[in-house]
Amino acid sequence: MASTHPPLPTTRTLKELAQRSGISAATLSRVLNHPELVRPVLRGKAQAALAQAGYVPHGAARSLASRRTRTIGVVVPTVDSALFAKVLEGLQQRLHRTGYQLFVANSAYSPGREAEQVRALVERGVDGMALVGSTHDAGMLELLRARRIPFVTTCHHDPGAAWPTIGWDNVVAAERLADYLLDIGHRRFAVIAGVMADNDRATQRVQGFRRAVERRGGSLPTACVIEKPYTVLEARRAMAALLRRPQRPTAVLCGNDILAFGALQECLWQDVAVPQQISITGFDDIEMAAHCRPGITTLHVPALEIGSLAAAALLATIDGRAPADGDEHVCLELELILRGTTAPPSGNRPAAPPARPPRASPAMKENR
Amino acid sequence: MASTHPPLPTTRTLKELAQRSGISAATLSRVLNHPELVRPVLRGKAQAALAQAGYVPHGAARSLASRRTRTIGVVVPTVDSALFAKVLEGLQQRLHRTGYQLFVANSAYSPGREAEQVRALVERGVDGMALVGSTHDAGMLELLRARRIPFVTTCHHDPGAAWPTIGWDNVVAAERLADYLLDIGHRRFAVIAGVMADNDRATQRVQGFRRAVERRGGSLPTACVIEKPYTVLEARRAMAALLRRPQRPTAVLCGNDILAFGALQECLWQDVAVPQQISITGFDDIEMAAHCRPGITTLHVPALEIGSLAAAALLATIDGRAPADGDEHVCLELELILRGTTAPPSGNRPAAPPARPPRASPAMKENR
DNA sequence: TTGAAAGCGCTAACAT
DNA sequence: ATGTTAGCGCTTTCAA
Numbered sequence: 026m027a028s029t030h031p032p033l034p035t036t037r038t039l040k041e042l043a044q045r046s047g048i049s050a051a052t053l054s055r056v057l058n059h060p061e062l063v064r065p066v067l068r069g070k071a072q073a074a075l076a077q078a079g080y081v082p083h084g085a086a087r088s089l090a091s092r093r094t095r096t097i098g099v100v101v102p103t104v105d106s107a108l109f110a111k112v113l114e115g116l117q118q119r120l121h122r123t124g125y126q127l128f129v130a131n132s133a134y135s136p137g138r139e140a141e142q143v144r145a146l147v148e149r150g151v152d153g154m155a156l157v158g159s160t161h162d163a164g165m166l167e168l169l170r171a172r173r174i175p176f177v178t179t180c181h182h183d184p185g186a187a188w189p190t191i192g193w194d195n196v197v198a199a200e201r202l203a204d205y206l207l208d209i210g211h212r213r214f215a216v217i218a219g220v221m222a223d224n225d226r227a228t229q230r231v232q233g234f235r236r237a238v239e240r241r242g243g244s245l246p247t248a249c250v251i252e253k254p255y256t257v258l259e260a261r262r263a264m265a266a267l268l269r270r271p272q273r274p275t276a277v278l279c280g281n282d283i284l285a286f287g288a289l290q291e292c293l294w295q296d297v298a299v300p301q302q303i304s305i306t307g308f309d310d311i312e313m314a315a316h317c318r319p320g321i322t323t324l325h326v327p328a329l330e331i332g333s334l335a336a337a338a339l340l341a342t343i344d345g346r347a348p349a350d351g352d353e354h355v356c357l358e359l360e361l362i363l364r365g366t367t368a369p370p371s372g373n374r375p376a377a378p379p380a381r382p383p384r385a386s387p388a389m390k391e392n393r
Numbered sequence: 394m395a396s397t398h399p400p401l402p403t404t405r406t407l408k409e410l411a412q413r414s415g416i417s418a419a420t421l422s423r424v425l426n427h428p429e430l431v432r433p434v435l436r437g438k439a440q441a442a443l444a445q446a447g448y449v450p451h452g453a454a455r456s457l458a459s460r461r462t463r464t465i466g467v468v469v470p471t472v473d474s475a476l477f478a479k480v481l482e483g484l485q486q487r488l489h490r491t492g493y494q495l496f497v498a499n500s501a502y503s504p505g506r507e508a509e510q511v512r513a514l515v516e517r518g519v520d521g522m523a524l525v526g527s528t529h530d531a532g533m534l535e536l537l538r539a540r541r542i543p544f545v546t547t548c549h550h551d552p553g554a555a556w557p558t559i560g561w562d563n564v565v566a567a568e569r570l571a572d573y574l575l576d577i578g579h580r581r582f583a584v585i586a587g588v589m590a591d592n593d594r595a596t597q598r599v600q601g602f603r604r605a606v607e608r609r610g611g612s613l614p615t616a617c618v619i620e621k622p623y624t625v626l627e628a629r630r631a632m633a634a635l636l637r638r639p640q641r642p643t644a645v646l647c648g649n650d651i652l653a654f655g656a657l658q659e660c661l662w663q664d665v666a667v668p669q670q671i672s673i674t675g676f677d678d679i680e681m682a683a684h685c686r687p688g689i690t691t692l693h694v695p696a697l698e699i700g701s702l703a704a705a706a707l708l709a710t711i712d713g714r715a716p717a718d719g720d721e722h723v724c725l726e727l728e729l730i731l732r733g734t735t736a737p738p739s740g741n742r743p744a745a746p747p748a749r750p751p752r753a754s755p756a757m758k759e760n761r
Numbered sequence: 762t763t764g765a766a767a768g769c770g771c772t773a774a775c776a777t
Numbered sequence: 778a779t780g781t782t783a784g785c786g787c788t789t790t791c792a793a
Contacts, residue, residue, distance in 0.1 A: 038770055049780045054772060064778060081540070084517045085456035086770030089785045094453065096496075096517065104485070104497075105478040113472050117499055126513055129472075129497040131485055145494055149452045149464065172449070257684045286681070293686045313654070313681065316625045318661045406786055417764045422788055432762060454786030457769045 036078040046074040057082065058091075088150055097339060098128040098146035099155040100139050102224075106255065107311040108281070108328050109157070112179060115332020116155060123340060125152070132157075136223055140165035147172060153339040159183050159225045175342035179335050180326075181226055182356045189338045191331055191355045195226050198324050198359045199233025199278075202306050205322075205361060206276045207241050210369045211304060214238060215274035216250040217263045217284045227252075227280055230308065234278050249274065253284065260287025261294075268295060275303060275370035282307035282314045285321050289366060300368035310362055319365025326359060404446040414442040425450065426459075456518055465707060466496040466514035467523040468507050470592075474623065475679040476649070476696050477525070480547060483700020484523060491708060493520070500525075504591055508533035515540060521707040527551050527593045543710035547703050548694075549594055550724045557706045559699055559723045563594050566692050566727045567601025567646075570674050573690075573729060574644045575609050578737045579672060582606060583642035584618040585631045585652045595620075595648055598676065602646050617642065621652065628655025629662075636663060643671060643738035650675035650682045653689050657734060668736035678730055687733025694727060 036042050043050040048071050055062050056071040063071065088094045097120055101109040113129065120127055128146050132139035140162035143154060147168060154169065154176035161178075169176050178186065182194040206214070216234055219227035235245045251266065253259040260283065267274060268291070279285035285307030292299045299305055299319060307314055307323035314321035334355055341347070404410050411418040416439050423430050424439040431439065456462045465488055469477040481497065488495055496514050500507035508530035511522060515536060522537065522544035529546075537544050546554065550562040574582070584602055587595035603613045619634065621627040628651065635642060636659070647653035653675030660667045667673055667687060675682055675691035682689035702723055709715070 040770070050771080051773080051781075052779060055779085058772075062778075067779080079536075079539075081512070081536070082516050083457075083770050085453045085462065086785090087772075088453035089451075089457050089787085090770080090772040092772095092785075094517075104472065104481050105475070107473070107475075110473040110478055113497070114499070117472070117497075121498065121510070121513075124513075126496050126498065126517055128494050129481070129485075130489065130494065131482070142489070144449070145489075145492075148450050149462075149494055168447075168449070171447075257680050261684060287684060290684045290686055312625050316629060316655060316658045317685070318658055407788095408786070418787080419764055419766095419789080420762090423763085426788075430762075435763080451786050454769090455788075457771085458786075458788040460769075460788095 036080070038083070039080075042074060042078055042080060046071070048074065093152050094150040095125050096128060096149065096151050097125050097153045097155065097336070098130065098143070098149070098151040100130045100132050100142045100146075101157050102134045103131050104129060107283075107313075108180075108309050108326065111328035112157075112332040112335070115329040115334075116336045117332075118329075119333040119336035119340075123336075125340075134220070134224055136160055136162045136165075144168065147174060152343050153177075155179060155335045155339060157181075157226075159186070160223050175339060177335050177338050177342075179331055181229075182354065184354050184356075186354070189342070189353045189355075191334045191338060193326065193357045193359050195229035196233040196236065199230040199308070200237040201233075201359075201361060202308070202322075202324060203234045203237035203278060205363075206278070206304060206306065206367065207237060207243075209367070211276040212243060212370075213272070213275045214243075214245060214249060215267050215277045216245065217260055217267075217277060217279045217288055218250055218252050219255050219280035219284070220252050230280055253280075255281060255283050257283055257287035257290065260284040261291040264288040264291035265295075268292070268297060273303065276367070277303060277305050279305060279307050282309045282311045282321060282323055285323065285366070286313060286317065289317065289319075289321065300366050301371055304368060304370070305366040307366075314362075314364070322364045322367040323362050324359040325362050327357060331357070404448070406451070407448075410442060410446055410448060414439070416442065461520050462518040463493050464496060464517065464519050465493050465521045465523065465704070466498065466511070466517070466519040468498045468500050468510045468514070469525050470502045471499050472497060475651075475681075476548075476677050476694065479696035480525075480700040480703070483697040483702075484704045485700075486697075487701040487704035487708075491704075493708075502588070502592055504528055504530045504533075512536060515542060520711050521545075523547060523703045523707060525549075525594075527554070528591050543707055545703050545706050545710075547699055549597075550722065552722045552724075554722070557710070557721045557723075559703045559706060561694065561725045561727050563597035564601040564604065567598040567676070568605040569601075569727075569729060570676070570690075570692060571602045571605035571646060573731075574646070574672060574674065574735065575605060575611075577735070579644040580611060580738075581640070581643045582611075582613060582617060583635050583645045584613065585628055585635075585645060585647045585656055586618055586620050587623050587648035587652070588620050598648055621648075623649060623651050625651055625655035625658070628652040629659040632656040632659035633663070636660070636665060641671065644735070645671060645673050647673060647675050650677045650679045650689060650691055653691065653734070654681060654685065657685065657687075657689065668734050669739055672736060672738070673734040675734075682730075683732070690732045690735040691730050692727040693730050695725060699725070 039050040039053050043053055053071055056068050060068055117127055130142035143165050156178045158181045177189045177191055180192045182192050183190050216231055218231045221228045238245045251263040253263050277288055279288055285305050288305050289299055307321045310323045310325035314323050407418040407421050411421055421439055424436050428436055485495055498510035511533050524546045526549045545557040545559055548560045550560050551558050584599055586599050589596045599618055606613045619631040621631050645656055647656055653673050656673050657667055675689045678691045678693035682691050
């Protein structure tokens with residue numbers, strides 16, 4: 026199976042290449058890094074020599090001498106999430122175009138684990154880091170500060186942070202969702218939230234829901250907030266539990282679209298009509314939300330854009346440019362996407378609800 | 394906002410630490426890398442000094458001297474896929490436990506782009522690489538070979554490959570799915586496939602479908618194979634087109650669960666009963682497949698396991714151990730998961746189909 | 762068992 | 778504009 030191969034080409038280093046090409050290693054290096062400093066004729070020769078030798082720079086040596094690695098680290102809670110995956114794509118797109126590579130690690134929603142991963146990446150010499158949210162280990166932040174490693178945090182908004190943040194205000198966004206449900210007449214809510222411990226985004230969303238309800242004189246007792254990991258299965262279990270309650274909520278606010286999808290499917294399996302008997306909302310607007318029947322009412326998070334803005338902010342800081350003015354704390358407005366999972370509570374409506382969800386499927390037109 | 398900070402600790406390097414601790418840099422280095430070579434007393438002192446100084450090794454210097462980076466690279470078609478995300482998680486789990494970090498790049502399903510990314514990662518000095526499938530740029534493979542960089546390929550099966558492969562046989566698996574539909578009486582098929590150009594997995598799945606059909610004397614004309622990018626929207630469009638045909642297929646084989654989900658939702662939106670009027674199958678068994686109504690009949694791909702097996706194979710090769718015997722070409726058997734999207738074609742059944750999909754929801758029991 | 766010293770391959774001052 | 782030279786911070790012989 027393993028065939029014999031020709032011997033390895035012997036020209037691996039610049040020094041060797043310098044000797045056999047008659048061009049000094051310094052010039053060769055310049056051609057690689059600052060070609061404009063080398064006269065076109067020589068540059069051409071050098072490039073030919075480099076190409077002909079199939080020269081591949083030695084990153085470690087390069088980094089040791091230049092003190093940069095052209096490498097960025099990112100730690101997300103998990104890569105197995107439609108949202109964070111898109112953020113990663115956004116980061117990659119921007120970074121790869123600029124010749125950077127991306128270390129990806131996951132924190133599993135634990136600040137301690139995040140700190141470990143960050144440290145491992147700092148050891149690898151990353152030129153910058155992207156993180157998620159506001160909840161971080163103090164020692165980790167101190168390490169980043171002491172080492173002067175630029176970093177940004179994403180998917181949240183924190184105008185007080187001493188570093189750039191790229192995201193949105195989870196409290197305000199969640200509030201808007203609840204406000205909408207209140208506007209159309211709902212008063213009896215339940216929440217299927219993500220696990221809130223160490224998760225500022227999940228916590229803030231619940232805060233937003235609660236604030237909206239209380240502002241209208243209602244309340245959201247903790248018994249009405251079910252915390253669940255972000256899986257479809259767990260969301261179904263939570264919804265199943267809610268449906269068993271003597272007094273069912275008329276609307277269920279979910280911590281994200283995965284939870285909303287699970288909640289919705291459980292209703293469908295139990296022949297509970299959505300939105301006639303119960304309304305459901307999500308958060309993130311992942312692809313599925315637009316296409317399932319009924320479509321999920323949610324807030325659109327421009328995840329790709331957030332990734333690419335984060336990359337841009339990082340690159341700017343690395344290059345010594347301060348992030349463009351007013352860009353230190355990008356706070357995006359999330360669009361409210363009304364779909365089929367929400368309607369006024371049935372008590373509020375004059376006639377019997379239609380037997381089936383609406384047939385119209387506008388999502389076929391657009392792509393989000 | 395930017396407060397003044399205490400000056401940076403001055404002890405950054407081993408040399409400095411050596412001077413102020415009275416322990417030589419060599420010993421300090423040994424304590425870090427081969428602690429068993431240092432007598433316990435000295436080792437203790439050294440560790441104390443290291444810890445107290447908050448010493449963080451300099452990866453580039455380390456790599457330059459030791460010729461390893463404790464870094465692995467992986468290039469997947471896209472990170473924004475439930476399947477590849479899980480493979481990445483599997484890789485991370487195993488790798489992080491061993492002190493490796495992961496570079497993640499995406500090929501966007503293009504071998505040329507994959508080659509670029511691999512080269513960039515080789516420049517970064519990765520100790521090993523994980524790739525997807527069998528379709529690769531020849532120059533890229535040559536680079537990996539010349540540099541003696543261990544690599545594995547995943548999500549396919551190729552017993553002829555000169556490197557370890559971890560995955561399953563897409564032809565055989567697809568065949569099994571089609572066989573099942575044939576067994577329950579289907580004869581009129583359509584396929585919603587992934588884009589096959591440069592995608593061996595997508596191509597082989599269609600081959601498998603076709604082989605099964607032809608083996609029973611049927612045929613799968615190219616007009617019945619619609620190629621689409623792996624998005625829910627595109628799958629819906631494909632299914633909409635199929636539903637418009639004068640002679641509808643009784644079963645639609647989809648290239649993966651995302652396509653199957655889209656196909657299913659389009660049927661639901663159009664009030665086409667699944668599986669009574671049309672059967673649908675997926676591939677991968679992503680979480681959603683178990684929970685939507687009806688559940689999607691599919692093949693279960695143990696993505697997490699594949700990631701972790703790939704990591705194990707890589708680590709074994711890096712450590713100079715050959716992958717355990719028989720492990721060079723791991724070919725996993727995929728379990729066929731029968732759910733609600735498949736049933737015998739209606740012509741084959743005695744009575745009228747039930748008006749609604751089945752209520753039973755076994756997926757609540759297990760987690761996949 | 763420990764320390765001294767020689768690089769690892771490159772970049773960036775510094776000379777020319 | 779190009780070449781010479783001195784490190785970058787660590788690991789790893791080698792000698793003691």
